[in-house]
Amino acid sequence: MSNWVLKGLQSGVVTTRYPRKEEKAQGISPGFPDIDSQGGDINGREEDVCPTAALYGDSNSLKLDKGRCIHCFRCVRNTGHPVSWTSGFEWASFTEKGTPFPKIFQKSLYIRVVDSGDCGACLNEVKLLNNPLYNMHRLGLFITPTPRQADILLIVGPVTDHMKTALRKTYDAMPEPKRVMAVGSCALTGGIFSSGFTSGSGVSSLIPVDIEIPGCPPPPLAVLHGLLTLAGRTK
Amino acid sequence: MTTIGTLILSGLGIYFLGILGVLIFPKKRTSLVLISGGGGSLILMAAGAVSLFSPDIFRTVLWTIPGLGPVTVTVDHLSAFFLIAVSLAAFPASLYAAPRIHGVRSALYLGLLISLAPVVITADVFSFLAAWEIMSIFLYLLINSGKEERPGYLMLALGEAGTLAVLAALLLLAGNTGGLSFHALKVSSMHITPGLQWTVFILSFFGFGVKAGLIPVNFWLPKAYAAAPPSVIPLIAGATLNLGLYGIIRINTDLLPVHSTGMGIVVLVTGAVTALIGILYATIEDDLKTLLAHSSIENAGIMTTALGAGMIFLATGYKGAAAIAFIASFYHLLNHSVYKTLLFIGAGTVEESTGLRSLDRMGGLLKTLQWTGFFMLIGVLSISAIPPFNGFVSEWLTLQSLLRSVELASLGIKIVFVAAGAVLALTAGLTVTCFVRAFSMGFLGMPRTEKPAGIRKAGKAALVSMAFLALISLSLGVLPTYVIPAIDKAVSPLTGINGSTALIPPFFNNAQEGNELPQHFVSDFQTIGAQIGKGTLPGRGLVVMHRGGKKNPVVFAMSTSYLFIMLFILLALTFLIVKFATRHRKTVKRPRWDGGIRNLLPEMTYTATGFAQPVRVIFNTILRPKVVDRREVIIKHFREAIHLKRKEVHLIDKLVLYPLSSASMWTAEKLARMHSGRVNSYAGYALFILILFLVIASFI
Numbered sequence: 020m021s022n023w024v025l026k027g028l029q030s031g032v033v034t035t036r037y038p039r040k041e042e043k044a045q046g047i048s049p050g051f052p053d054i055d056s057q058g059g060d061i062n063g064r065e066e067d068v069c070p071t072a073a074l075y076g077d078s079n080s081l082k083l084d085k086g087r088c089i090h091c092f093r094c095v096r097n098t099g100h101p102v103s104w105t106s107g108f109e110w111a112s113f114t115e116k117g118t119p120f121p122k123i124f125q126k127s128l129y130i131r132v133v134d135s136g137d138c139g140a141c142l143n144e145v146k147l148l149n150n151p152l153y154n155m156h157r158l159g160l161f162i163t164p165t166p167r168q169a170d171i172l173l174i175v176g177p178v179t180d181h182m183k184t185a186l187r188k189t190y191d192a193m194p195e196p197k198r199v200m201a202v203g204s205c206a207l208t209g210g211i212f213s214s215g216f217t218s219g220s221g222v223s224s225l226i227p228v229d230i231e232i233p234g235c236p237p238p239p240l241a242v243l244h245g246l247l248t249l250a251g252r253t254k
Numbered sequence: 255m256t257t258i259g260t261l262i263l264s265g266l267g268i269y270f271l272g273i274l275g276v277l278i279f280p281k282k283r284t285s286l287v288l289i290s291g292g293g294g295s296l297i298l299m300a301a302g303a304v305s306l307f308s309p310d311i312f313r314t315v316l317w318t319i320p321g322l323g324p325v326t327v328t329v330d331h332l333s334a335f336f337l338i339a340v341s342l343a344a345f346p347a348s349l350y351a352a353p354r355i356h357g358v359r360s361a362l363y364l365g366l367l368i369s370l371a372p373v374v375i376t377a378d379v380f381s382f383l384a385a386w387e388i389m390s391i392f393l394y395l396l397i398n399s400g401k402e403e404r405p406g407y408l409m410l411a412l413g414e415a416g417t418l419a420v421l422a423a424l425l426l427l428a429g430n431t432g433g434l435s436f437h438a439l440k441v442s443s444m445h446i447t448p449g450l451q452w453t454v455f456i457l458s459f460f461g462f463g464v465k466a467g468l469i470p471v472n473f474w475l476p477k478a479y480a481a482a483p484p485s486v487i488p489l490i491a492g493a494t495l496n497l498g499l500y501g502i503i504r505i506n507t508d509l510l511p512v513h514s515t516g517m518g519i520v521v522l523v524t525g526a527v528t529a530l531i532g533i534l535y536a537t538i539e540d541d542l543k544t545l546l547a548h549s550s551i552e553n554a555g556i557m558t559t560a561l562g563a564g565m566i567f568l569a570t571g572y573k574g575a576a577a578i579a580f581i582a583s584f585y586h587l588l589n590h591s592v593y594k595t596l597l598f599i600g601a602g603t604v605e606e607s608t609g610l611r612s613l614d615r616m617g618g619l620l621k622t623l624q625w626t627g628f629f630m631l632i633g634v635l636s637i638s639a640i641p642p643f644n645g646f647v648s649e650w651l652t653l654q655s656l657l658r659s660v661e662l663a664s665l666g667i668k669i670v671f672v673a674a675g676a677v678l679a680l681t682a683g684l685t686v687t688c689f690v691r692a693f694s695m696g697f698l699g700m701p702r703t704e705k706p707a708g709i710r711k712a713g714k715a716a717l718v719s720m721a722f723l724a725l726i727s728l729s730l731g732v733l734p735t736y737v738i739p740a741i742d743k744a745v746s747p748l749t750g751i752n753g754s755t756a757l758i759p760p761f762f763n764n765a766q767e768g769n770e771l772p773q774h775f776v777s778d779f780q781t782i783g784a785q786i787g788k789g790t791l792p793g794r795g796l797v798v799m800h801r802g803g804k805k806n807p808v809v810f811a812m813s814t815s816y817l818f819i820m821l822f823i824l825l826a827l828t829f830l831i832v833k834f835a836t837r838h839r840k841t842v843k844r845p846r847w848d849g850g851i852r853n854l855l856p857e858m859t860y861t862a863t864g865f866a867q868p869v870r871v872i873f874n875t876i877l878r879p880k881v882v883d884r885r886e887v888i889i890k891h892f893r894e895a896i897h898l899k900r901k902e903v904h905l906i907d908k909l910v911l912y913p914l915s916s917a918s919m920w921t922a923e924k925l926a927r928m929h930s931g932r933v934n935s936y937a938g939y940a941l942f943i944l945i946l947f948l949v950i951a952s953f954i
Contacts, residue, residue: 194842
């Protein structure tokens with residue numbers, strides 16, 4: 020028998036303290052271009068600098084569409100006017116119609132994850148929520164295989180044509196109150212696939228989205244933050 | 255009691271007039287079969303009821319055959335019970351059969367009906383065997399009037415072997431006496447040697463076991479039931495199986511005195527094994543009718559187990575426990591003829607409407623055959639022993655009576671009882687699996703073939719007969735305290751004590767007479783409501799209860815009547831609470847969750863074969879299927895063609911039928927050498943026979 024008890028005791032608690040304490044470990048987030056602090060302009064045409072057109076607008080008022088950014092760092096490496104970079108992970112934002120759950124539902128939520136044709140990256144990050152480092156069970160968040168029990172529909176991927184029916188059926192099968200969470204740039208805008216010949220341009224074209232989490236892929240903590248925001252448990 | 259005689263005579267007379275009518279006016283056969291079959295069975299049922307509840311026994315001597323003695327008819331309580339059980343199945347079966355039966359088959363059908371009653375009321379060897387043979391021949395003719403003939407021949411051959419065994423047994427019994435009447439046999443059997451008694455027992459038990467469907471002589475039954483024409487199979491399944499058990503009960507508990515436990519153990523073990531093997535093959539069977547036939551074997555096994563338990567209790571002097579076991583057996587017999595007729599009518603209706611018999615091909619029939627499905631559901635619940643339906647009462651009594659074996663002295667017998675109880679418990683579990691499968695794969699889910707889309711509705715006659723049987727099923731289940739005293743009238747002559755006083759405590763009257771339970775004990779039950787209904791309801795009470803002896807001071811109690819009322823109240827209450835709690839909510843209807851696939855195809859759903867697969871895997875040792883697994887490579891390096899064929903050969907076929915048939919083939923082959931074609935050798939055979947006869951003649 021392996022000495023897993025001893026090993027476990029030796030390694031101690033590795034779970035993040037987030038959200039009770041701030042998580043400051045290195046490399047937990049790919050980050051985004053820091054437009055706000057810099058304003059700034061980009062020397063050159065945007066499409067040359069930013070392949071997914073996440074940076075847009077004219078040189079005086081440059082804007083960032085987080086839903087399109089794939090953290091490619093081309094804007095940072097841009098030799099003329101390098102853009103500075105921020106880390107952090109609390110990126111979740113409600114859409115116009117999105118609201119947190121009513122108070123009575125906040126303590127415990129069940130999540131149905133639908134892979135609507137993603138590359139595997141987002142799904143991998145969502146999967147990490149169940150490991151000892153992030154352990155979302157401690158926050159009362161659980162994955163469920165059946166939409167009949169689910170409160171949150173977590174969608175990754177750009178919604179390929181073949182997954183449209185499944186997604187629609189899953190959404191219809193969920194009881195009220197329900198919230199839809201789009202995770203990753205693909206689910207938000209279509210991402211690098213954009214609206215290709217086999218895929219749509221994000222979830223919102225099919226079903227109403229309540230909360231969006233940008234990133235390609237968003238780190239587990241960003242997803243966790245999104246879930247807590249949806250539960251109304253973040254400040 | 256002339257009323258009984260008149261009733262029986264008029265019942266049989268109506269059948270006979272029906273036959274004449276069918277033969278003379280073949281165009282009017284529907285109404286003729288309906289009137290004579292239905293009316294005759296009702297009259298016979300009435301005759302049975304009258305003689306069951308009258309204290310006297312109807313006896314009459316019809317005429318005397320020179321050399322064989324008088325032909326006697328005796329309607330004692332045992333006969334009366336079987337008359338009721340047979341007619342109870344015959345009445346709805348005739349309703350169902352009337353519009354479906356054609357040509358000469360309708361005359362054969364009425365002929366079978368005519369021959370059923372004499373089997374149970376004749377009281378001498380000659381007329382009993384004559385009635386038995388007539389019944390067997392009509393049964394054979396009816397089964398062979400279907401599409402396939404081989405199963406009928408098999409049944410006839412085995413049935414005749416059984417009859418011969420019974421004949422031998424009865425003649426051995428009669429050898430001691432001058433008369434051939436059952437009464438004389440009963441008197442003479444009081445002092446026969448144990449060896450003779452064992453011979454008579456083995457011969458008659460397995461001889462009648464052919465009709466009753468007992469192992470190892472039941473291999474004809476599934477094949478014959480599957481091959482019989484659908485219009486007559488409810489009668490065959492519901493009524494004739496009972497007669498085999500009647501024979502066993504009549505000879506081995508009534509005529510022969512029950513002295514030794516050995517015979518009881520043989521009966522008990524045979525019953526338990528029959529039950530398990532029967533249900534095992536029913537669970538994996540695909541053809542709905544064959545499934546029901548295997549389940550008939552299982553039910554015969556349960557009845558026989560209870561019978562064996564009763565015989566052991568009787569031989570060891572535990573008359574109370576024996577009465578309970580016999581009542582359980584008789585109750586189960588009554589129940590089985592009701593729900594098996596119901597299920598066969600349902601299966602017949604399904605086949606008629608959709609042309610389907612294979613469970614793998616059915617599915618979703620509830621949408622089109624609502625009422626048939628509803629009645630089938632009741633039949634399935636009854637046979638699976640789910641309260642408040644009737645199967646529960648008799649299976650409960652059977653298992654409880656097996657538990658009473660703790661009181662027995664001998665350890666060996668106790669072990670046999672425990673094993674039989676475990677086997678019966680397993681059987682009960684498998685029965686639920688089997689019939690959940692039969693109903694859900696047939697009636698629920700999606701239609702698996704195109705055909706059920708264009709179904710014909712069930713006929714009115716089928717629905718009426720099924721409704722009648724469903725109602726009887728429910729009444730037998732809800733009112734056991736009124737059924738048990740009636741059954742006890744047939745049982746008490748066998749055991750010598752009043753079983754109903756032992757089983758039904760008098761919660762409805764405070765009289766102390768006939769009350770086996772102490773007063774303080776009774777009052778405990780009255781505080782929890784056992785006397786609810788007192789003053790308004792007749793009878794002793796609604797609770798079935800008995801106490802173990804000193805060695806097991808346990809109370810076995812149940813009341814399906816109160817359970818039914820409570821179920822009703824709780825269901826209504828739940829409904830009202832839910833209705834009240836959700837009065838402000840709106841209901842949203844969404845399609846069922848199918849995993850998000852585009853189209854759920856019938857091929858994707860669970861099949862009957864898949865449902866039974868766990869059972870097949872668990873009991874692989876018993877089933878031992880022939881698996882042919884052949885893989886062929888079509889082109890090198892490319893996909894293989896895989897042929898996987900699996901065939902279950904019935905255990906009894908493998909162990910009894912095949913060796914038997916190969917042995918007789920071998921014998922025939924050897925004997926065929928006699929036919930050499932030379933005239934000299936034939937003349938030699940004639941000479942040899944002549945000498946043989948002369949030698950025999952010189953000895954006599």
